[in-house]
Structures are given as structure tokens and as C-alpha cells.
Amino acid sequence: xxxxxxxxxxxxxxxxxxxxxxxxxxxxxxxxxxxxxxxxxxxxxxxxxxxxxxxxxxxxxxxxxxxxxxxxxxxxxxxxxxxxxxxxxxxxxxxxxxxxxxxxxxxxxxxxxxxxxxxxxxxxxxxxxxxxxxxxxxxxxxxxxxxxxxxxxxxxxxxxxxxxxxxxxxxxxxxxxxxxxxxxxxxxxxxxxxxxxxxxxxxxx
Amino acid sequence: xxxxxxxxxxxxxxxxxxxxxxxxxxxxxxxxxxxxxxxxxxxxxxxxxxxxxxxxxxxxxxxxxxxxxxxxxxxxxxxxxxxxxxxxxxxxxxxxxxxxxxxxxxxxxxxxxxxxxxxxxxxxxxxxxxxxxxxxxxxxxxxxxxxxxxxxxxxxxxxxxxxxxxxxxxxxxxxxxxxxxxxxxxxxxxxxxxxxxxxxxxxxx
Numbered sequence: 214x215x216x217x218x219x220x221x222x223x224x225x226x227x228x229x230x231x232x233x234x235x236x237x238x239x240x241x242x243x244x245x246x247x248x249x250x251x252x253x254x255x256x257x258x259x260x261x262x263x264x265x266x267x268x269x270x271x272x273x274x275x276x277x278x279x280x281x282x283x284x285x286x287x288x289x290x291x292x293x294x295x296x297x298x299x300x301x302x303x304x305x306x307x308x309x310x311x312x313x314x315x316x317x318x319x320x321x322x323x324x325x326x327x328x329x330x331x332x333x334x335x336x337x338x339x340x341x342x343x344x345x346x347x348x349x350x351x352x353x354x355x356x357x358x359x360x361x362x363x364x365x366x367x368x369x370x371x372x373x374x375x376x377x378x379x380x381x382x383x384x385x386x387x388x389x390x391x392x393x394x395x396x397x398x399x400x401x402x403x404x405x406x407x408x409x410x411x412x413x414x415x416x417x418x
Numbered sequence: 419x420x421x422x423x424x425x426x427x428x429x430x431x432x433x434x435x436x437x438x439x440x441x442x443x444x445x446x447x448x449x450x451x452x453x454x455x456x457x458x459x460x461x462x463x464x465x466x467x468x469x470x471x472x473x474x475x476x477x478x479x480x481x482x483x484x485x486x487x488x489x490x491x492x493x494x495x496x497x498x499x500x501x502x503x504x505x506x507x508x509x510x511x512x513x514x515x516x517x518x519x520x521x522x523x524x525x526x527x528x529x530x531x532x533x534x535x536x537x538x539x540x541x542x543x544x545x546x547x548x549x550x551x552x553x554x555x556x557x558x559x560x561x562x563x564x565x566x567x568x569x570x571x572x573x574x575x576x577x578x579x580x581x582x583x584x585x586x587x588x589x590x591x592x593x594x595x596x597x598x599x600x601x602x603x604x605x606x607x608x609x610x611x612x613x614x615x616x617x618x619x620x621x622x623x
Contacts, residue, residue: 218494218514219484219515220474220475220476220484220485220486220487221474221486222467222470222471222475222487223484225467225470226470229460229463229464230464232460232464233452233453234448234452235445235448240440242512242515243439243512244438244439245471246510247438247439248471249471249475255434256468256469256471256472257469258434259434259437259468260464260465260466260468260469262427262431262433262434263453263461263462263464263465264461264465265430266427266428266431267454269425270427270428271425279424279428279454280425281426282425306451307447307448307451309423310423310447
């Protein structure tokens, strides 16, 4: 009923915006109204950017990072200053951005394209694991940093990779990101699993 | 720095989406990545909707509600079943949707186009007040329900309207939406201003 209250074009835009992840009806209304109230030029730019993003972005065939359609491989891989013998294995392309923001990592990346999740029908065969094994051989990789999320799916994927690579008898060191108390969180508010991890991973001073 | 890590087209989309109200960098990244991962058709539809919204939506010249570009006046005004002698005065067009959702109102609407806010440089002369006075005369309006927001700006606007219309000697009843405890909120969590309003506005059982 609320739909007929608004002009058809505005209702259509609200519906489209409501498909974005985590956007409910009210938020979609606010976004749509903002687009309507802004200068037409801003809306045109947004529309153009949306249309361009599919044609001008592709996956790197080696690391599966997102790259410009004109590029051959990710510059985080082709850069001669980056250590190709260390690979951080992540679930999604944006995880690379998060790690790069630390300014503290000089290896390369490999995007799995998700995490193992039987509920969502994602098994190991949907992930870029064969390509990872190829890179380990080609680049004489010494260390895999398994940087999957700290979720059930991320942990399962890390465990699977560890077993799979060990069973294949591939000689590569495997590490995981440290689990512990995040900066700025009081002990009393830390959940017990995080606190257990922090205890297990304690370091000498 | 994080910008150069992503393809230019994706960075551009993240920047554009980051202009939406309340959207920070992380949220914009999630939205942009969602658009990229969805089928191109969905992105095209969204882009088209954004482009259409400016050309196919206009303001009703009487009520300032949003209407289809082909329509002459809002159908909430032209509808013969709606009582034109009662006007709910709201700040923004989407406020109409909120009131219509109650299914409990059969009058018409008048959108002021904002609220008086000296900080933002919005004075009474920017609001659709002359058009409201005209409607009061033309439609022999009996009641104005001042339904501005419960914010400082909304309250100032309500007060201004009340004084202005009284000073002009216009004969129309003016009411405000009731202030009180919202449904589902425990007394102990209600703020003291709301609680004061609820006390003042108490009703006999």
C-alpha cells in the first residue's frame, strides 16, 4: 500500500536500493530521497559508476584479486618488491584492502572466493584451491598465512586447507592470524572464546 | 593509499556510494562489492532507476508531495474521499508515507519542505507557508495538524506556524501530534522529557 503513495520511479529506486546488503525499507527510502534531492549530476555519476563497474573490473588470473580490466595481473603480485614466497590466503578481495591498510605486510595474496559453508552449498571445489597449489609450486612458496575470517566457515576452511595440503605432502609452512584481545577492549567485556585464545597464545615479555 | 589497491572503477563506485546519508567507507565498500558480485542486469536496473528518478518525479504544486511527472496533483489531494478541510503539515514528503501507513488518517497533507533551522540557514521564507495559507482560504480548512518532527527544529517550526497564523487572524484550529511513551518502551527507560510530555498529556480512563 505504501508503494502507491510514492511516484512509480521513486518506488522502483527504493526497491532496487533495498537489495543492497543490510539495507531495509526505511534506509532504502532515505537513500532514494537523497538521490532525488541532490543535483541530477550526482545521480548520473552514481548511475555511470554502477554501469562501469562490471565492464572495467576483472579478477586477477593468478591471485583472484580485483584488478582493472586493462591490467594483466594484480600489481600486488607483479610488484618486484613484494615477496612471492609468502602468500596470505583470504576469503574475499576486500580482505586484501584490510591487510594492506596495516602497512605491515610485504608478501602476496590469494583470494579463495569464499569459505566452505555446507549450508550455503559452498564446498572446497568452489574455491580457488587448485590455483593456490599451482602457485606454491611455481613460486617456491615458503609460507601460507591462512587469513580467513574468525567465523565458523573461516575456521573450517583453514582446517580443510591445512589437512588438504598436509595430505598432499606439500612442503610449505602454514600459519594463522593470531587470535586475542582486540586493541581497546577491556578484559571483562571479552568473550570467553577470545579470552581462551588470548591465554593460549600468550607471549613472554 | 587504500584507493590504489582497488580497480579505478570500483574505487569510483565506492566514492559515489559513500555520499549516501550515513554511509561510511566500509559500508560503501560492501555495497560496491555487492553490485560487482551481482549479475550485471541488477546493476543496470539500479543505474536506470537512479537516472529516471529525477525526470519522472515532481512535486505536487498544491501539497508539495512527490508525484509522478505525468500527474497534475497528488492523488491524496484529488481523491474525493479525502477530507480537504483537514491538513496534516509535515516537513518532508516521506513523512506522508509514515502517516499513511497508520491507515488512520483521512485528511490531506501539506509538505513544508523542511523545518526552520537558523544553523542550516533555513528560515520561514524557504518553507511552503504562503501556499499553506492559500489552501486554508481556498478549501475552508478547519484543522491544521502540525506534524513536524519532535526535534528542536520541528518544535520551532510548529511554534512559528502557530504564532504566524494567529497573528494573521486566520480562523483555523491547530493541533499537534501527541507526545508520550512509545509502544513497547518501559517507563524506566523513557527519557525525562518524553515522560513529562506523557504526564502532561495524560488521559482519563
